[in-house]
Amino acid sequence: MSRTNESSPLPGSLSVNPRLDQWIRLIPATPGGRDTVGVSPGKVDIGQGISTALAQIAADELDVALERIAMRAPGTDASPNEEMTSSSLSIEHSGIAIRYACAEVRATLLQKAAERFGVSVERLTVEDGTVSVVGGGQSATYWELAEPGMFSRAATAQFPPKSPDEFRLIGTSVKRLDIPAKVTGRPSYVHDMMLPGMLHARVVRPPSYEARLASIDDEAAVRALPGLVELVRDGSFLAVVCETEAQALRAARALRNRAKWDDRTRLPAQAVVHEHLKTLPQSLHVVGEKTDAAAAATGARTLSAAFTKPYIAHASIGPSCAVAVWNEGRPEIWCHSQGIFPLRVDLAKALRMPEAEITVHHAEGAGCYGHNGADDVALDAALAARAVPGRPVRLQWMREDEFQWEPFGPAMSIELTASLDADGRIVDWTHELWSNTQSTRPGRQPEGTWLLAGWHLADPLPKPPPRMIPIAGGGGSDRNAIPLYDFPNQKVLHHFITEMPVRVSALRSLGAFANVYAIETFMDELAEAAGIDPVEFRLRHLKDARARAVIEAAADRAGWKGRAAGDGSTGMGIGFAQYKNKQSYCAVVAEVSLEEDLRVTRCVAAVESGLAINPDGIINQTEGGVIQAVSWTLKEAVPFDERGIRCMTWDDYPILRFDEVPEVDVVLIDRPDQKSMGAGEAAQGPTGAAIGNALARAIGVRVRDLPLTKDRIAKALV
């Protein structure tokens, strides 16, 4: 790590949260306990294990035992504002901030010890937070050396973090801190919170997007139900608050049966939604362009292909949940939002009060894989709790609330055209895509709100205009649309569709899944047209040594060389991408078998994320990314018709099951000399593409519309 000079911005999230004691606090032991270090990131654990990786970093940089690190759940009252935990950026934002903050805390304490002992810093050594003079003599712990206010100052980042040869924990597969409690069923999620006097609430949502409450047939009958404490009715927002959860379930059912709605919902038919989206208001953006007319003139053959990806659900196993309480007119909320500070911006609008009067704490939920109902339920709980001041309210969405109302990963259409020269080199490439925004997360828009209940209030907030995520920030629908290969001519066009018939937002990897599916399966089509092996074809178009390394590693481990293309029912295919064109590299080789349905029997993934903080954490995230992408690719599409979303239960939205899961083998390439990068979203696109390519090599025809169902495959074979 190089020393940062004074003119450059502070590293990672220190740049906007420079105060050291926002990140690191030395906490002296209470009687019977041990001295600890409180580490307070603004990034949240969403089941990806980031807390453990950040604890490893802190323990290593401070020279304390991992057991002394106390990771604090983020809250708007005390944590650095790190905006969203998304886009696989926690290691780059929070990890680097904690490294530098800890290095500075350690150096400051060493300086203090040097003064106290009358020796130079070079003569000091640290062992588990105890500073000693080398060769014996005086010693003192960090907690003895610390002085009040010592770290109530901005970081300078003038103290270089350790080099890889000094790491003890970074780079090792430290076991996750949270797993023992989770596998033994200890309270672990916001769902498990119990506060004294807590009430239970449920929402009763409209039956579809544009339905609004007309009347409630005998509201008094609902109010008279046993245990009902409050029926919250604000415009079309309905919730019941009861003494027990069972009572809340009954009251919600009764209220649902008695509510009458005016429903003006009109959605496009699912079968034509991609064509329909192209007709809606949109703006056109050139995402990337490269021109070499001489090279383009050498084009001998031109191929085109069109691809579609459906709406995909986050489909968290635990429906969204939040707990809220109002005291003296101020709400305090616990929820599993990926961005408690941005959420608070929108809560302030919807609750029509200053942000500073609202406290939001993060508490873990079930895995979210992007923007699910986590933010919406926080507002729901706050609205329900406002009706019963002083009493905490736990509001749990039901399965059908989540499936009906979560913002889905958007549908996309992609058209690719490429020309090959006589030697089988790609000399021209065009990528044109159509999609809605890939993020309607709260917090970023000056007017209106993306929070669901905000639209249903008697005095509703408008929906804000959708915004594009700039390609410099990783892109949205155009994420990974710019090819990683070396083409002399390329053009990437993004049709940003502003009207959104279906509620959409960020789903793990955003546009990368569909773009990589399209690019990488088209690469195989071009390889076939050129008569060149797909692995060899990719390598011929790729200079980046790190990219080549993952492709070669995956192909080697999978036994690519010498394997026949396919035999009519089984086949092997490859897919590759570097996430966002600037983060982790990943190549996947998939093997498929066409039985009654398409089955994926084996996946080999090679992944490289720079310096691996926790190798097993990266492998776990990669395995999970592969398996989730197998599910997306084979099975998933949100069902809807003209009258609304037709997704209520797991029957309506099947996902991959245990007896359908492929064998997964992950090869991790560690590069301690390169900066650490997030790894949670690298595998999705390459996995989908590898499956598409394996299918094509097995049966000799291509399926370009996802998911790869038996009907689509049968149609392609005709």
Added chain:
Amino acid sequence: MTDTTLTLRVNGAERTVTCDPETALLYVLRNDLDLKGARYGCGQGQCGACTVLVDGKPVQSCNVPTSELAGRDIVTIEGLGTPEAPHPLQQAFIDEQAAQCGYCITGIVMSAKALLDANPRPTRAEIGAALRDHLCRCGTHARIVRAVERAAAALSAAR
């Protein structure tokens, strides 16, 4: 329905609860008995997050009226082990790091317990079949299967 007092045998202890007899066991476990390990996922017995053992068999507690369980032997995840002293099955999940968000995991451990009690050395296919009714969205399946295999080996060696 009027509330009734029921006596349940949970994790070897007699527990008395007063509830509507139609209330699903899940809510009684979580709210009346403060056992949070069984979790709500779907309320329809489709995902397995709420699985407990009743007389040794996996039952989805979100979908079974509490009144049907009086006098039967209920074991929840809390009846296996603790973070400090995990059951060998739980230890195997820790050793394999077989969880990501972990929301589905307690139900899976309970079904795995029932499987290994009936079939101490299951094949990989038998494990897959036994866990078919459990949904995991993080994609931890491969590790979970390895954890069950590891537990089977450890438990068999200890026999």
